Amino acid sequence: MTDVTPETTPTKLTAEERRRQKFYSASQWTLIWWRFRRHKAAMVAAMILAVMAISGLFAEVVAPYGPTTRDAKYLDGAPQIPMFCDQNGCSMRPFVHGVSTKRDPVTLRAVSVPDPDKRVYVHFFAKGEANHILGVIPNTRHLFLLDDPKAKLHLWGTDDLGRDVFSRTIYATRVSLSIGVLGVMISFVLALIIGGVAGYAGGVLDSVIQRVTEVIRVVPIIPLYMGLAAAMPKEWSTTQVYFAMTLILGLFGWPTLARRIRSQLLSIRNEDYVVAARLAGARPARIIGRHMLPSFTSFIIVDLVISFPYMILSETALSFVGLGLRPPTVSWGVLLQQAQSVRVIEQTPWLFIPAIFVVVAVLAFTVIGDGLRDAADPYSDSH
Amino acid sequence: MLRFTLERLIGMVITMALVSVMVFLIMEIPPGDYADRYAFRKYSGTGVNVTEADIQAIRADLGLDKPMMLRYFDWIGGIVLRGDFGQAFAFETSVVKVIGDKGWLTLGILFATLLVTYLVSIPVGIFAAVRRASAMDYGLTIFSYLGLALPNFLLALVLLYFANRWFGADIGGLFSDQYADAPWSLAKVWDMIKHLWLPAVVLAWSAVAYQIQTVRATMSDELNKLSVTVARARGVPETKLLIKYPARLAINPIVSTIGFDVNRIFSELPIVAVVLGLTELGELLLRAYLDLDMYVAGAILLLLTFTIVFMNFVSDLLLAWLDPRIKLGA
Numbered sequence: 001m002t003d004v005t006p007e008t009t010p011t012k013l014t015a016e017e018r019r020r021q022k023f024y025s026a027s028q029w030t031l032i033w034w035r036f037r038r039h040k041a042a043m044v045a046a047m048i049l050a051v052m053a054i055s056g057l058f059a060e061v062v063a064p065y066g067p068t069t070r071d072a073k074y075l076d077g078a079p080q081i082p083m084f085c086d087q088n089g090c091s092m093r094p095f096v097h098g099v100s101t102k103r104d105p106v107t108l109r110a111v112s113v114p115d116p117d118k119r120v121y122v123h124f125f126a127k128g129e130a131n132h133i134l135g136v137i138p139n140t141r142h143l144f145l146l147d148d149p150k151a152k153l154h155l156w157g158t159d160d161l162g163r164d165v166f167s168r169t170i171y172a173t174r175v176s177l178s179i180g181v182l183g184v185m186i187s188f189v190l191a192l193i194i195g196g197v198a199g200y201a202g203g204v205l206d207s208v209i210q211r212v213t214e215v216i217r218v219v220p221i222i223p224l225y226m227g228l229a230a231a232m233p234k235e236w237s238t239t240q241v242y243f244a245m246t247l248i249l250g251l252f253g254w255p256t257l258a259r260r261i262r263s264q265l266l267s268i269r270n271e272d273y274v275v276a277a278r279l280a281g282a283r284p285a286r287i288i289g290r291h292m293l294p295s296f297t298s299f300i301i302v303d304l305v306i307s308f309p310y311m312i313l314s315e316t317a318l319s320f321v322g323l324g325l326r327p328p329t330v331s332w333g334v335l336l337q338q339a340q341s342v343r344v345i346e347q348t349p350w351l352f353i354p355a356i357f358v359v360v361a362v363l364a365f366t367v368i369g370d371g372l373r374d375a376a377d378p379y380s381d382s383h
Numbered sequence: 384m385l386r387f388t389l390e391r392l393i394g395m396v397i398t399m400a401l402v403s404v405m406v407f408l409i410m411e412i413p414p415g416d417y418a419d420r421y422a423f424r425k426y427s428g429t430g431v432n433v434t435e436a437d438i439q440a441i442r443a444d445l446g447l448d449k450p451m452m453l454r455y456f457d458w459i460g461g462i463v464l465r466g467d468f469g470q471a472f473a474f475e476t477s478v479v480k481v482i483g484d485k486g487w488l489t490l491g492i493l494f495a496t497l498l499v500t501y502l503v504s505i506p507v508g509i510f511a512a513v514r515r516a517s518a519m520d521y522g523l524t525i526f527s528y529l530g531l532a533l534p535n536f537l538l539a540l541v542l543l544y545f546a547n548r549w550f551g552a553d554i555g556g557l558f559s560d561q562y563a564d565a566p567w568s569l570a571k572v573w574d575m576i577k578h579l580w581l582p583a584v585v586l587a588w589s590a591v592a593y594q595i596q597t598v599r600a601t602m603s604d605e606l607n608k609l610s611v612t613v614a615r616a617r618g619v620p621e622t623k624l625l626i627k628y629p630a631r632l633a634i635n636p637i638v639s640t641i642g643f644d645v646n647r648i649f650s651e652l653p654i655v656a657v658v659l660g661l662t663e664l665g666e667l668l669l670r671a672y673l674d675l676d677m678y679v680a681g682a683i684l685l686l687l688t689f690t691i692v693f694m695n696f697v698s699d700l701l702l703a704w705l706d707p708r709i710k711l712g713a
Contacts, residue, residue: 215401218642218695219688220650223668224409227680230672231412313534317654320536321669336537340658345544355537362532 032298035375042371045364052361056174060133063167064142064153067330069129071152071162073101074112079157079165079350082122095119096146096153120146122153157350159338168330169354175331176312177361179246183311184304186250188257195258196288199265206262213255224252225314229323238329245324249311257303264296298376306369309362316358332358387703395696402688403462407455410681418442420675421472445470462685469678473671478682482667484567486686489652489664491575493690495583496648497641500590505637508598509630512606523595530592535651539585539658546581585655590644597636605629638702642695649687 013021026034036042055062071077082094098118104111126145133139146153156165198209228248232241265288268274277287293300312332318324319333320340327334335354338344344351418441422433442448446457461467468478511520558574605611606629614624652665664683671679 211397211401215398215405218398218646218691219402219405219684220646220652220691222650223653223665223684223687226653226669226672227409227684228412230675230680231409231414233414309531316534317536320534321654321657323669323672339540342540342544342547345540352537355534358534359529359532359537363528366528366531 028298032372032375036371039371039374042368045367045371048360049364049368052173052357052364053177055170056177058133059170059174060131060139061141062143063164063170064128064145064155065164065167066129066131067168067171068163068328069167071154071158071164073162074099074152074154074158075162076160076348077112077154077158077162080114080154082153082155086119087116088119091119091121094122096122098148098151120148120151120153123147156353157348159348159351165335165350165353168335169332169357172330172332172335172354173357175242175325175329176315176333176358179242179249179315179325179331180308180311182246183249183253183315184307186246187253187307188300188304190250191254191257191261194254195261196265198258199262200269200284200288200292202266202269209262213258216252217255221252221310222314222317225249225318226321226323229318238326241326242329245315245318249314253307253311257300257307260299260303261293264299265292268292268295298372302369302372302376305365305372308365312358312361312365384703388700391696391699395692398692399689402692403459403685404455406681406684406688407458409684410677411451413675413677415675417470417472417678418445418447458681462682468682468685471671471676471679473674473676473679478678481679482664482682482686485663485667488575488662489687490690492579492582492586492652492661492663493645493648495579496586496590497644499580499583499587500594500644501637503587504591504594505598505634508595509602509625509633511595511599512602512629512633513625515603520599523599527592527596530589533588535585535588536654536658538588539581539655542581542585543659582655582659582661585659586648586651589651590647594637594640594644597640598633601636602629602633605632632706635702635706638698638705641698641701642691645694646691649691652687 023031065071077099080096082096084090084092084094086097096119097114097116098120099112100115100118102111102113122144123146124144125141126147127140128142128145128149130138130140144153152164154164154166156169158164159168194209194213198206225248228251229245232244236244269292274287274291277291282290315324315331316333316336319331320336322337325331325334332354335351336358339351339355418438422438422441439448447454449457458469461469466479468482470476471478471481474481507523511523514520558571558578608629610628611624614628615621619627649665652663653669654665655661656663656666657669664687668680668683668687671677671683
């Protein structure tokens, strides 16, 4: 603003000056967004994550089949890649080769072999299995299906029961991401309360809370989670187990964030505007929420984003060893339970595809966290 | 120094006491208690009709009918005074017998992992700081991202797969078949060391990724200090200069996070143990949880956490010795 000389009228601003004016009058959140946008890797990560979240949310449409639908004709089947050309020429519409069952001459076991002369075409948004989106909206359309209702397209192969790995992974994405979100939300609320009380009250209460926090931090976290998860009664329904898992993950995820909130509150609790609010008779909850927290909201968001990977990895690890979610619920960890041995890598490597989702999701959250951290303080001078 | 040590020692004891309370609470969470599970396991399928009175008798026999406070003091008293961690019902013997020498194996894995972590991360981190913005520096950044993102059980599986392909040997587990049940001997120890590298590498993976970044960051700060410029102006050879000034200080954050590393290693241990077929405390802990054998689980959780608390204590003392400023601040 100071750069605008008195004799220039607003209409004669150069492009450079207009840019500056826009910059100086932008709100804090706009500045954060502008800076975040320049972080290319973080933008890419955010897009990947958005695609993941949307496919998880609309799993009923994106996945061609249900998570437990079995294809008895295609057990432990390899991924089928849709193609445009084969020995019999090309087609505009992608297709896969039909599968026929033959008997192995030596072992007499039924084996599925692709039949190169039979083409089954892929249709988009075709009608297939009826289901309810998020259990509410009735739906029969699927992102892609084969035109022959008896044939199934297994983009990423099938497991030993003939269940479609692609469909299961999409459904698992919903479960795993939502557990992460709920877990982070629970730990955020706990961190807000615990860190808020410690940082605002200070004194003896603060020391006691610090001790307890230290005790929780010192216990190895996965064994601790395991102990709580093991206590879940075996007869619980899948829904109960799901919510219990989010509770367990959230229950011990708060110490890092609580520590951050506490130290920030301690550093500003004697600022003039806080004292003024106190003297005006505001209640502590209002002073913390209305006057103190907004000064470091962006840092809290960073901490929340980077705590996602721990939630996701913990859930995956617990389900992987059979202490977390249980079939028929599908999560990335539950799917990877089938991939516990070296034999699986050799014979059915496509069962590891859910692991790629875990790695990509964790990487994406980490990169976004880095981008946000750079952007969180838009007034710093690394501009 | 004596006062500093005493203060830390008292802090350690208080933390351990609080940890024991927490572990006890976790042991209490699963529905039913030892008497229920013991009766169920012992008499199910034998045709004997177990009544509530029988279970009450077992309960009274084991002192489980007392209020929770008293049971806690019974439990922790047994551990502190007699080294008695209670009964392992799934094995029908004492917890101490079940754990046996698994505690030492776990410590072996722990120290092998720490050794790998520091032997790799300190030199590589220093090198990355000296050659900032080189191709290797960027490569290491990507590696650090992967270090966090790759679930370690996946890494374990992949390494196991390649180890099987390239070396062909049975690489999983901690011992070869002929030594598994053999009494301890030099040959057995050597056999264990040959198997130890795989779990050590898997467990060290994420710690290495993290510590390289820490060393690199501190080292970068220290390299810009005047002391380095002065030493360079005096004509001190570059290698000697690096070791004498910035590298000495770059080790401090590593020392201060030893407890943190141990915590992470123990956290990952049960999962990695399942994949690699290790027979140590992590695997036993997982089995105990699945059987709801809570005395075994509690004992292991307690031992693991005590090790972490103790390593924190050691790291405090080491740091105070390396960096005398810490002592004054405390």
